[in-house]
Amino acid sequence: MSASLIDGKAFAAGLRQRASDAAARFTVQTGRPVGLAVVLVGDDPASDLYVRSKARACKEAGLHGVEHRLPVQTSQADLCALVEHLNTDPAVDGILVQLPLPPHIDEAAVLAVVSPEKDVDGFHVVNAGRLATGASGFVPCTPLGCLMLLKDRLGPLAGLDAVVVGRSNIVGKPMAQLLLAEHCTVTVAHSRTGDLAAVLRRADIVVVAIGRPQAIPGDWLKPGATVIDVGINRLQPDAEGRNRLVGDVDFASAVAVAGAITPVPGGVGPMTIAVLLCNTLQAAHQRANLPLPNLA
Ligand code: NDP
Numbered sequence: 001m002s003a004s005l006i007d008g009k010a011f012a013a014g015l016r017q018r019a020s021d022a023a024a025r026f027t028v029q030t031g032r033p034v035g036l037a038v039v040l041v042g043d044d045p046a047s048d049l050y051v052r053s054k055a056r057a058c059k060e061a062g063l064h065g066v067e068h069r070l071p072v073q074t075s076q077a078d079l080c081a082l083v084e085h086l087n088t089d090p091a092v093d094g095i096l097v098q099l100p101l102p103p104h105i106d107e108a109a110v111l112a113v114v115s116p117e118k119d120v121d122g123f124h125v126v127n128a129g130r131l132a133t134g135a136s137g138f139v140p141c142t143p144l145g146c147l148m149l150l151k152d153r154l155g156p157l158a159g160l161d162a163v164v165v166g167r168s169n170i171v172g173k174p175m176a177q178l179l180l181a182e183h184c185t186v187t188v189a190h191s192r193t194g195d196l197a198a199v200l201r202r203a204d205i206v207v208v209a210i211g212r213p214q215a216i217p218g219d220w221l222k223p224g225a226t227v228i229d230v231g232i233n234r235l236q237p238d239a240e241g242r243n244r245l246v247g248d249v250d251f252a253s254a255v256a257v258a259g260a261i262t263p264v265p266g267g268v269g270p271m272t273i274a275v276l277l278c279n280t281l282q283a284a285h286q287r288a289n290l291p292l293p294n295l296a
Contacts, residue, residue, distance in 0.1 A: 003227070003258035006149050012270035015148075015295060019277040020061040022293035026284055033064040034284040036094045036120070036276075037086045041079060041105065042072035047098045054096070057273045063280060064091070076105045080113045087115040093284035094120035096276070099170075117286065120279040123170065131177045138279055143175035145271025146207055146228045147182070148296055153260055154205075154226060158183035161202050165189045165216070165248075166209035171230055175207050196220065206258075208248040218253030227254055227261040230268045 023034050036058055040051045051067060058065030068082060079101075086095045095118045101107050111119075116126035122138035130137030150157060162184040166172035176188045189199050191210075197220040200206055208216055209230035221227065231248030238244055247264030254261055262268055278295045285292050 003255045003261045006153055006226075006228070006260050006262045006267060008145070008149060008262055008267040009270045011149060011152060012145075012274035015271075015274040016057065016061055016277060018293075018295045019274070019281055022281050022295060023062040023277075025293070026281065026288070026290070027062065029290060030288050032091065033062065034093050034280055035064045035066070035089075035091045036096065036280045037066050037068060037089075037092045038096045038098065039068045039070070039079070039082065039086075040098045041070045041074050042102050044100070047100070051098055054273055054276060057277060058280075061277050063277065066092075072102050074102075074105075076109065079105060079110055083110065083113045087113075087118060092118065093287055094118055094276075094280035096121050118283055120276060120283055121170075122174070122279070128169070128174070131174055134181060138282070139178065140170050140174045141272045141275040141279060142171050142209075142230060142268065143178055143207075144279075145275045146175060146230065146268055147178045148275070149228060149262065149268070149271065150205060150226065151182075151296075156182075157205070160184050160204040161187075162205040162207070163187045163189055163200055163203035164207045164209070165193075165196065165200070166207075166211075166230070168209065171209035175209070179205070179207075206249075210248045212248055213246050214248070214250040216249045216254065218250060218255070218257040221254060221257045223257055224259035225257070227258045228268060229262050229264055232264065232269060 027033050038051050038054055055065045055067055086092050095114050111123045114124055116124045119127050119138050122140040127137040162179045164172050164176045167188050167190045176186050179186045189196055200220045201222050205226050207228045213233035229247035229249040233246050235244040245265050
């Protein structure tokens with residue numbers, strides 16, 4: 001068997017187009033653009049790249065993106081004061097604090113200051129609680145993007161066996177909650193899981209978010225499984241000096257066993273920013289008491 005590829009890049013392009021159309025309608029209806037504030041502390045190159053990509057995506061979709069770049073020595077109090085100011089700024093619909101923050105800042109304390117109604121990353125405990133209890137709120141962008149790809153590929157997911165490998169607050173745990181809400185039978189595996197291969201061989205759906213390059217080989221998968229590889233790992237440059245990005249799944253062996261699989265790059269990665277635009281539109285419509293656009 002050779003798995004079909006799940007083209008996250010193409011799906012994300014469609015999502016971004018629909019977000020762009022909805023943003024234009026919002027501006028006509030309210031007389032102002034949808035606003036997203038992105039806060040970056042320090043000069044970590046990867047975070048800088050993410051923030052630039054987010055700002056570019058906002059611009060292309062007709063959102064008003066504002067970057068707040070703060071020096072690495074910014075105090076937690078000053079950062080919280082900026083977030084509080086953004087909470088009350090009527091032009092700002094969504095607030096995103098780029099992680100990781102420098103070690104002297106308590107991330108959880110800063111995320112707790114973001115208004116849950118502007119928390120388009122879905123990291124506030126109020127939104128985590130809403131997801132866990134089935135109430136509507138903001139869902140973290142990466143797992144929501146994974147769910148969109150799965151539903152697009154498989155249709156209704158009810159009754160399927162799903163294994164999520166990884167239990168972080170930003171990917172693994174919300175992914176498991178989303179699959180549970182779709183009536184999957186969900187197992188969450190992690191670094192202490194005893195026999196991961198045996199757990200995975202039962203799964204119709206496998207979502208891997210562990211940050212370990214090519215750690216999941218194809219012979220751990222059930223034939224025909226749908227595999228979503230969230231991992232983004234940069235390997236040493238190859239003999240020709242080219243940088244190589246790989247996922248957490250060993251693509252070469254997995255593609256021979258799975259029914260469908262996301263490539264890295266071009267799978268989950270492009271979905272994250274597209275869903276961020278959707279979440280920001282959701283925030284803007286809620287704040288303006290307008291019906292939510294159907295973007296998925
Ligand atoms: P974290 O480091 O926060 O969490 C990793 C999780 O994987 C932990 O729960 C850990 O278990 C588990 N784990 C680690 N090693 C193993 C192993 N060998 N077997 C089973 N479980 C293991 O990572 P994130 O969730 O933030 O990110 C995971 C990956 O996804 C990274 O590659 C990251 O770059 C990528 N990512 C991609 C995004 C995108 O836009 N496509 C967005 C966000 C992340 P334990 O809890 O026991 O320590």
